[in-house]
Amino acid sequence: MTTEAPGEQDSTLFTLEKTTASLMEVDAAFRANLNWNYGERKNRIWSLYEKNKNAQWNAATDIDWTPKVRFGEPLNDAESAGLASFVVGEGSPVPKELLNQFRWEYLAWMISQFLHGEQGALVTTARLVETVPDMEAKIYAASQVADEARHVEAYAKYIDEKLGTSYPINPGLKALLRDLLQESEWDIVYLGMQVIVEGLALAATRLASTGFGDPIITSITRMIARDEARHIGFGVVSLTGMYDEMTSAEQSVREDFLLESVHLMSRRFLLREVWERMELDVERGVTFAMNDPMMFGYRQLLFQQVIHLLRQLGLLSPKLRELFLSESLAKPEAFRGMA
Ligand SMILES: [Fe+2]
Ligand SMILES: [Fe+2]
Incomplete structure (x- = not known):
């Protein structure tokens, strides 16, 4: 990675809009x-806010x-070892001569999804400023919005x-962001954004901070x-x-939301968009990503x-644990000691 990228002289040649639909509009009813x-x-929360102010970077x-x-x-x-190494070897949908291309596409896909997720965090956390009742949460969320703006920028x-x-947003992530922006219960927005995403x-x-062998990605991701x-x-x-005090009907709304969002996020790691762009056999690629032991290990991590x-x-809940197991996102040991 020592020579100049095409387009580095004129970055306007490569605006993100070229590969990403430029606007997604979501109508919502919520109580500010x-x-x-x-x-x-x-x-x-006030002390976390204090930490946030002190940890600002440019x-x-x-x-x-x-x-x-x-x-x-x-x-x-x-440079090529690390995160993309799971496609090397037996059963891989990527022929040897395309390994280098795969590594670059995988990097572009991964960083694009990080970017779209950061924008999701920016907008959903901005919503929290309006909807959370306590002043300390409003103020903390506002400082998080400034962090997310910086992440999008980087x-x-x-x-x-x-x-x-770049790559367009993964459909699973897009669906989850849409759900979150339509959500009227602020705690569910926290669950989707601050917990799941x-x-x-x-x-x-x-993992990406060391996995791509790229010093710029290493610095960005560490910060x-x-x-x-x-x-x-x-x-x-x-x-x-909060959930100890909720009725079972309220709890089951949270459980349904979590089941749906974990399912959507599990789809995110099958690399469908990469197989498509490389014109490889998409179903074979998805099956590989689903079953390959290294990919399985990565999702579990x-x-x-x-x-x-x-x-x-x-x-x-038992239903959620079952989902984590059936979608190969965890091993039974992850739930040891739970009834
Ligand atoms: Fe964040
Ligand atoms: Fe972020």
Whole structure:
């Protein structure tokens, strides 16, 4: 990755709109509120807010953007090892001569999904500013919105100026974002964004920080992972204890939402869009991604964090556990000790 990317001179050649439908509109009915009780500024969410302010960084100046990335160029072993190595070897849908192309496409796909997920976090967390009742949650959410804006900026800049190609949003992620923007219960927005999407994003971002052998991606993902860990903390602190007081009808609405969103997110990791773009046998690719032991291990690693968070919140119901097992997102050991 030492030579100049095509388009680096003129990044307008590669605007994201070329490969992504430019606008998705979602109509919603929800209750916004103002709260005249400003609280005592002493609880855990206020201290998380304080941390957020101190941890602000600047995507334009705190990342070294100088390394060159040349999309499609042959990679050396060090650069190409890591995250994409699961397609090497027996049973792989990718022929040997296309391995290099696969690694680049996989990078572009992964970073594109990170970018779309960040925009989802930006907009759904902005909604929370309006709908959560407590002042500390409104203020924390507002500071998270600023973090998400920076995350969008960093990934969009990388795609636009370094890769020059991108992927549209994965249909599963798109469906979940649509659900969240139509949702009228604010705690369900937290569950979908701060628990499911950000829980998965934190794990995936940490793995990506070393998995692509690209110093710019390493810096971006390391900076972002630190922010995401605080955002998840915000979700967990906000929701802790809440479900103990709910009626069983209210709990079952949450369970249905979680079943649907875990299902949608599990579809995200079958790489359908990559197999399509490379004009490979899509069904063979999906079956491979579903059954390959390394891909299985990767999905389990990603969902581990989500399972841990749901367990902490008392939401890991038998039906959800069953879903994690049937969609190969966890091994039975993940639920050890649970009735
Ligand atoms: Fe983010
Ligand atoms: Fe976040």
